[in-house]
Amino acid sequence: MSTHQQRHPQTLTAFARDTLQGLSGIPKKLSSKYFYDEQGDKLFQQIMRMPEYxxxxxxxxxxxxxxxxxxxxxxxxxxxxxxxxxxxxxxxxxxxxxxxxxxxxxxxxxxxxxxxxxxxxxxxxxxxxxxxxxxxxxxxxxxxxxxxxxxxxxxxxxxxxxxxxxxxxxxxxxxxxxxxxxxxxxxxxxxxxxxxKKDPETILSAYNDPAGITAAFNLNLLHRMNRELGANFDLQGFKHWETYNPLTGEAKSYIVSLKGQYVFIRALNRSFYFDAWEAIDVELSRKxxxxxxxxxxxxxxxxxxxxxxxxxxxxxxxxxxxx
Ligand SMILES: C[S@@+](CC[C@H](N)C(=O)[O-])C[C@H]1O[C@@H](n2cnc3c(N)ncnc32)[C@H](O)[C@@H]1O
CATH class of the missing domain: 3.40.50.150 (Vaccinia Virus protein VP39)
Known part of the structure; x- marks a missing residue:
């Protein structure tokens, strides 16, 4: 939902442009390639050391x-x-x-x-x-x-x-x-x-660790939008959710909004509305x-x-x- 005049897409960085497109779609979607900023690289290195991964x-x-x-x-x-x-x-x-x-x-x-x-x-x-x-x-x-x-x-x-x-x-x-x-x-x-493809439990645990490192890794995407795009995501208002479908082999990561809320993104000069329990599709890991x-x-x-x-x-x- 737009409450402000939008910036022209040509003047935006690739991250801003992809965010605009991803959060304007139904369902909302963000590319997992943006997980990897300095903080994301560090979290991924922690993931690689987890026993579940x-x-x-x-x-x-x-x-x-x-x-x-x-x-x-x-x-x-x-x-x-x-x-x-x-x-x-x-x-x-x-x-x-x-x-x-x-x-x-x-x-x-x-x-x-x-x-x-x-x-x-x-x-x-x-x-x-x-x-x-x-x-x-x-x-x-x-x-x-x-x-x-x-x-x-x-x-x-x-x-x-x-x-x-x-x-x-x-x-x-x-x-x-x-x-x-x-x-x-x-x-x-x-x-x-x-x-x-293997025991679905083994797969699900790799993306849903009890220490919450994968959750921190995925939610870092919201942090990154706050840092780089001047967004005002309240991290307490969202959670990480993982599914695995043994038929398609698709493990999928979502960020779910815990309540109805607006988020303003300064780089896009625009607010986005997240419904209660609305999910953002953030990563596919196909087996x-x-x-x-x-x-x-x-x-x-x-x-x-x-x-x-x-x-x-x-x-x-x-x-x-x-x-
Ligand atoms: C999951 S890590 C895997 C790293 C390494 N290949 C390994 O097996 O440990 C994915 C790496 O690919 C990079 N990456 C993801 N999407 C990319 C893209 N579209 N183009 C270039 N690099 C990308 C990320 O920055 C990250 O360093």
């Missing part, structure tokens, strides 16, 4: 136990290693160290929307892996991928880890993977992480079965080379080749 441990276990098998399956000694949404690179460093020890000739190019996380990653790589060639790129995956289009000469291996693909709907995931395939050459490789992800690979233009599982078969890193 099995995803990080599973992928770490895969890299520690299968790093040589992954290198053998890549089957090259010279490539450009791009990582989409690198984050703190904690798990990737296991592969980077191993590739360096095995004398592989590669340059590491981490891509992330968070400038803060990239600066921290560069600094830690300088001290932990001083021989590594690093060129980090800040921006949205889609934008950066498009910019890389011209650089087709070098063989590429792309990493898309930590079940980031699960943040997309099936249609979005297919479009995303097709665009990766288009930007690459036949024979280039993608190592991609998928969280697998896959192996046939589902193999079908996705096929449809997107990739051939599946090999799957690498953890000991519980909770998670898979799958190596695909552009056809």
């Amino acid at each position: 099995y995803l990080t441990d599973c992928e770490l276990e895969i890299f520690e136990n299968r790093k040589e098998a992954i290198l053998q399956a890549i089957g090259r000694r010279h490539f450009q290693l791009l990582e989409l949404g690198a984050g703190d690179g904690m798990k990737t460093k296991v592969l980077l160290r191993h590739f360096l020890e095995r004398g592989v000739n590669f340059q590491y190019q981490p891509i992330d929307i968070s400038r803060n996380v990239l600066l921290e990653l560069e600094e830690s790589l300088r001290s932990e892996l001083p021989d590594l060639q690093v060129k980090s790129l800040q921006g949205d995956y889609f934008k950066v991928l498009h910019e890389l289009r011209g650089n087709k000469a070098q063989p590429k291996v792309v990493l898309f880890l930590g079940a980031n693909i699960g943040n997309y709907t099936l249609e979005e995931a297919l479009a995303f993977l097709r665009s990766i395939a288009t930007e690459l050459n036949p024979g280039d490789l993608l190592l991609i992480g998928f969280d697998l 896959y079965s192996i046939p589902e992800l193999e079908h996705l690979a096929e449809q997107a233009g990739f051939a599946v080379r090999q799957h690498f599982f953890d000991k519980n078969n909770y998670f898979v890193d799958s190596l695909w080749m552009v056809k």
Whole structure:
């Protein structure tokens, strides 16, 4: 509901523009990519250390136990290693160290929307892996991928880890993977992480921890709007809510308004009304079965080379080749 004259969308930052669009829609929706400001990066690092958040441990276990098998399956000694949404690179460093020890000739190019996380990653790589060639790129995956289009000469291996693909709907995931395939050459490789369907209770607990870290992480989005867009969200007036649908494999995070309330956002010069119990859709974390992800690979233009599982078969890193 508008009570003030609106700013012209062209003069807004991407965050402000997406907020305007997301809070004007029915249902209200915000993109999970805005979780990751400095505070959000710190909270996500806490999430990765929670006992309930099995995803990080599973992928770490895969890299520690299968790093040589992954290198053998890549089957090259010279490539450009791009990582989409690198984050703190904690798990990737296991592969980077191993590739360096095995004398592989590669340059590491981490891509992330968070400038803060990239600066921290560069600094830690300088001290932990001083021989590594690093060129980090800040921006949205889609934008950066498009910019890389011209650089087709070098063989590429792309990493898309930590079940980031699960943040997309099936249609979005297919479009995303097709665009990766288009930007690459036949024979280039993608190592991609998928969280697998499993006991619904295990999945739900990973996004609904008793300590409330996930809740703080999701509600940080409201804090961020207060900080960066001059909004006046009262955090006590909202709660985090999580669901998991074992049929679709969709874990979904919502922020629910506890009462009827107006929130004013100065950057948009506009108020938004939240009904009592109205939900904002903030994150999707889709879980896959192996046939589902193999079908996705096929449809997107990739051939599946090999799957690498953890000991519980909770998670898979799958190596695909552009056809
Ligand atoms: C869930 S974290 C995962 C980090 C790391 N890949 C891992 O597995 O631990 C997602 C990372 O992707 C970045 N990110 C999310 N959406 C993005 C986008 N559209 N473009 C670029 N980076 C994005 C975030 O800033 C964050 O660092």
